[in-house]
Amino acid sequence: MFELHSTEDVLRLAALVSAVLAIAILVWYLVQRPALNRATKIVLLFGLGVMPMAVALAGNIAGFEYTLKREFCGSCHVMRPYVEDAADPTSTSLASIHSRNSTFGHESCYTCHADYQIFGAVTTKMNGMRHLLMYVTEYANTGPYGEGGPKIHMYKAFKNTMCTRCHSTEAPRWAAVEDHAGMLEDIRKGEAKCLDCHGGDKIHPRALAHGGNGRAPAGATGEPAAPAHGEHHGEKKE
């Protein structure tokens, strides 16, 4: 269950070891009920304070690390069309190509969608809480792909900085593309959007295959595609 491949695994193990030690101390106290002398107080301080704090600290960091993973994003069923495409080795979508990157592919959702500023991680996590609320209030029991729920859309427009933090616009190979060279300044200023050319079904084709999100992949149900519930209300900003 626990193979130590990353810092996150080490933290999880540290948290579990601390938890076991704390539980052992607390159970000992509950069973033995020793007098509250100095030694007992010190032992209890470890069981009630030091060890649980270690669990909280290591557990929090490991938890936050886990929330960066594509696996975590896919734990809500409405994200299935997105993560299935991203994980498909034969897919040529941008999401899938980025997900095959050995450096960040396992965190591809977060890498491309997290806010890019000093408090970017915080605002991204706050949006994550909003996702959770929306999931509970609007998408629970909406079918295996969330097809019965309202159309999914981004909270705010996808900025070029999400792309240019990696694609710096300086690389010769990138600049050699005629369209890039022709509107370099506009791209850098954000007046021309990367998604104007690379957006829509080029990114998440499986989710957009039927003109809306939260749909089973084509052919999965054998039924013809129908307009998404609430599709006419929502606006796809991607």
Added chain:
Amino acid sequence: MKLPTITKITIRRLVLISTFTTLASLFLMVASILFPGPFLLVVAMSVGQLFGTMSIVLYLLAIAFDLQGFGEHDDVLPQPED
């Protein structure tokens, strides 16, 4: 307003409550580590840590009462009136 009398039993009860809240907190945090998912993570990082903070505060309170000598004479029987 009359303050409640703090006895040895009060102090032991505080420690006992602290112990149970810590166990609850540890249960939530360990569950979120073993079975990470959106709900468990949020519950562990909010309710779990609220319990954890509450338990250490209760324990420190109990220790403070104990160090102040509350309940030291609990086992001294009242003298019969002559």
